[in-house]
Amino acid sequence: MSEISTKDKSKVLKSLNPSKIFIPIAISLAITGYLFYKDAGQIPWGKLQEASILWIILAVLTLVVRDALYIYRIRYITHKNLSWTSSFYSIMLWEFSSAVSPSAVGGTALATIVLMKEGLSFGKSMAYVMTTAILDNMFFLVAGAIVMLLYYSGMYDPANLFVAISGAGMTMDWEYVRYMFFISYALIGGYTLFMTYGLFINPHIVKWVFVKVTGIKWLRRFQPMAEKQGNEMVLASKAIRGTNFTYWARAIGTTCLIWSARYLIVNCLIAAFVVLTPAMHGFVFSRHVVLWVVLLVGITPGAAGFAELAFKAFFQQFAGAFVLIAALIWRIATFYPYLLFGAIFLPRWVKRVFFKDKEPESDKATEQPINKSE
Secondary structure: OOOOOHHHHHHHHHOOOHHHHHHHHHHHHHHHHHHHHHOHHHOOHHHHHHOOHHHHHHHHHHHHHHHHHHHHHHHHHOOOOOOHHHHHHHHHHHHHHHHOOEOOOOOHHHHHHHHHHOOOOHHHHHHHHHHHHHHHHHHHHHHHHHHHHHHHOOOOOHHHHOOOEEEOOEEEOHHHHHHHHHHHHHHHHHHHHHHHHHHHHOHHHHHHHHHHHOOOHHHHHHHHHHHHHHHHHHHHHHHHOOOOHHHHHHHHHHHHHHHHHHHHHHHHHHHOOOOOOHHHHHHHHHHHHHHHHHHOOOOOEOOOOHHHHHHHHHHHHHHHHHHHHHHHHHHHHHOHHHHHHHHHHHHHHHHHHHOOOOOOOOOOOOOOOOOOOO
């Protein structure tokens, strides 16, 4: 039966070391400090007291709603096999992993182990993690497609939707940012299509492709790993079969609400300092869609540093001199808390699941090695 080895578990759990919070915090604060130092004279500190308390409260409520929906979704997708406590720990640790890892790396292995330690079988854990990843990616793809439809219809100026990013010795013109968006979008699309086919249509073909591709001489050393991944795909596919329309409708609806709330936090923060028309709210939302897809190719933990520079570039047109204040609050609300939560809750979670005799349920089906001569 395909499962995560003790060595893999040890490797993943090492990545959850609470001490890892210092690197992304240091990078983020260094870039933020640099930006504040550089633009200190332009920030209207005396007008901060005029910020709209209502919009700040709405930003906080939006954040709370987003996290509550995250917890609800993982519990619902697992058919309520996770308790509310287990769902809370799963999401907090998942967010922590995302904050201490480059955006492109993701936290699939970690999330699978977390669900297994909460009592689910390997196949089901893998299936549920892949399902959430596919749902999230589908939102990126649909939202990105809508923004691109508006872009190509002429509603958005190309040099206005995609903006230049500069600072801390880095410069990217708007065309380079546009290329980053399309490359990231294409990678997300290809990955999602492949995973969807493997999970819902024919996992055995995906397994066969994995093994055949790694049968090439200079890739042969990866073949055992590829075969293992193929077996995992088959188990995950079996675990997710049989779900009905209502299940998917609610999962998709919850995903849309989660990501809309995530994006609207920025709208609320900017509106706290300046007046935004409905059209400007729509444009801020569209820019955030572009920004998020671009951040997915970030190489620093949680896109630390790059996210702050990009936020200023994308939203200074709307927030004006308050953009750095909005950026700082944005990171305080959506980045730093998960680093701290991880440092606080990780030891408690480890104590709760590793020092209890709670074994994951076993997968009923096992996979035999594929015939490499086929």
